[in-house]
Amino acid sequence: MIAPRRWIIGRGLLGRAVERTRPDETFRVAVPWADPGGSLDTLREAIDTFASGDRPLEVYWCAGRGVTSTPREQLDVEASVFEGFLDGFRTQPADVRSRLAFFLASSVGGAYAGSPAPPFTESTPVAPISAYGETKLRMESALREATGDGGWRSLIGRITNIYGAGQDLSKPQGLISALVKGHLSGQPTSVYVPLDTLRDYIYEDDCAAVIDAGVRRLDAEPEGRTITKLVGAMRAVSIGALLSELTRIRRHRGPIVLGGGDAHGQSLDLRIRSEVWTDLDGLVRTTLPEGLSRVYQAQLQGRANPR
Structure with a gap:
């Protein structure tokens, strides 16, 4: 079996943990995140190189510095870069799109903060109460639409409170x-x-193991399907x-x-x-x-x- 080509976007706690799940070499691009326009240009220009050949393709979007207190304007920029990146895959040839599995890291807290009756499941109606939650759901919606249009397969992981030895102590969360x-x-x-x-805490490597197994499982799903899964310790x-x-x-x-x-x-x-x-x-x-x-x-x- 041909090993997939993996592109892990975001070098924080989760991105590094996902990379550790397999010894395979990952596709790397230096993204100038401080420049939104430049970061989107860099990401979109790298798609052709990433997609070259005939190997299965896996993209893991683990990027984002937003938290519940982040201003909406900053979150809108993050979401716009993500949506522009998805558009870059929409324009790829059908044979590229059919080889693609895409993962998006989303948030339990963002999706369900206003929901009245825990424990929450994938079928619980979402109820965001912050710009952060609304932005995460906007990105989820964008991925579902792009996946359906593009004919690839996607996994949305609504993650609980991830923690670990690799936490960025300068980030106002954790x-x-x-x-x-x-x-x-x-x-x-x-x-x-x-x-x-009450919070559900999941260790970084456990979280990455669930994500890795989920992305592998997407191969059995029909083209255009997006799966949403809660990822936590339960x-x-x-x-x-x-x-x-x-x-x-x-x-x-x-x-x-x-x-x-x-x-x-x-x-x-x-x-x-x-x-x-x-x-x-x-x-x-x-x-x-x-x-x-x-x-x-x-x-x-x-x-x-x-x-």
């Missing part, structure tokens, strides 16, 4: 990494939502329980500050239960204590050996 950083630095970590807020814990577990592992409590920030777009309860390709949920194997320990050790090593 509570687990922020709490561990607070433990190590002694600086207070701000928690903007109540301690009984186990929610409160922020209070998360703090207690971190205290138990490290044997001391890190300083936290409750409230005082922007919690707009946040839901109190984001429990989920997937109804799609549920056998893939068994690939989530990292327990919360294991994951917390890995994050702690990675940050401890980083402080000892700063780059």
Whole structure:
């Protein structure tokens, strides 16, 4: 069987984890993300090179720096670049489009923040309450339309709270990494939502394993089909329980500050239960204590050996 050619767009926590799922070499392009027009030109110009030959093609869109507090104008730019990239594949010959499997990283929190009755499933009506959520759903809709028009196959992964040793600490998200950083630095970590807020935390490599298996499975789907799957541990814990577990592992409590920030777009309860390709949920194997320990050790090593 010919190995697919993979293009992983976005070099953050998820993108790097997806790359680690297989030893195959990935297609690389340096994208000037600070220049939206330039980034779109770069991405579209690279499509012909990526699609050359006759190998199966896999694209993973793991890019995006938006969070629930990001201004709509910035999110609109991200969505526009994505839509322009999809248009670049729409114009490819039919033999290219038929070889393509496309993955989009979306968000459970963005899709269901306003939904009233957890646990949420793929059939739960979406209810975004922030520009972030609306933008994620806009991108999902764009992918479904392009997939139907172009005749390729796509997977949308609505992901819960992904965490891991590779978290970008400069990005204003990632509570687990922020709490561990607070433990190590002694600086207070701000928690903007109540301690009984429920979240589903999935470790980076487990998340990537589910995504990789899902994209492989797309080959059995008819052309033009888009599958939406919830990707998470299927186990929610409160922020209070998360703090207690971190205290138990490290044997001391890190300083936290409750409230005082922007919690707009946040839901109190984001429990989920997937109804799609549920056998893939068994690939989530990292327990919360294991994951917390890995994050702690990675940050401890980083402080000892700063780059």
